[in-house]
Amino acid sequence: MKAKILLVAGIFLLVLVVAAKLPAKSTVFTLVYDMFNQISLKPQEKGSMNAFVVGAVSIDGSEIEDPNDRFSVILKDIISETATLNPIKPDAASLADGKLKFDTFCAVCHGTSREINAEGFAKTKVNELGMIAPAVITLTPFFSDGYIYHKAKYGGAVMPAMGYAVAARERWNIVNYIRELEKQE
């Protein structure tokens, strides 16, 4: 009995050793070590599922608006009379979250002060390495809350869209915090 168990275990081990040595895409035995590239249903892949209702699922970090419409949103926000209104009061909780999110997602490029480097961009490490982000609080006094809010969401020609990282409420908190940063010398 014991010998039989040992034999079966031995064969099993042998098969495992042989299988492990086969190339990964072998049709004989495939060791799936890459869980993303196995055969599976990928919801965002064309034709894999029924189409989503337009605007229901974000694929680029923007929320429910049609991403093609971003320019009209931005245009509307440039004019202070039609700009999207900030619904979040700049209380302590909002400012604390705004600081956390700004330090995490914005300061890396924009810095937290008016300090600029020789090229006139914010004095940050990434700008030294070739990024061209402005010391943002030198510009924001000229922008409406809604403009900054949507800029954070959609990004720009160079700035990445950050909507995937900072949700609506967090972006308003960032706006509130930027207004605080503007008060420094």
Ligand code: HEC
């Ligand atoms: C990877 C670097 C990078 C990060 C991270 C980044 N920005 Fe920017 N941002 C830029 C660059 C570059 C520009 C200027 C060119 C452009 O608009 O694309 C810019 C421009 C801006 C402007 C000025 C817009 C204008 O019309 O002049 C604002 C406001 C702004 N960013 C806010 C933010 C906020 C808020 C965050 C964090 C959520 C953020 N940025 C994160 C690179 C960045």
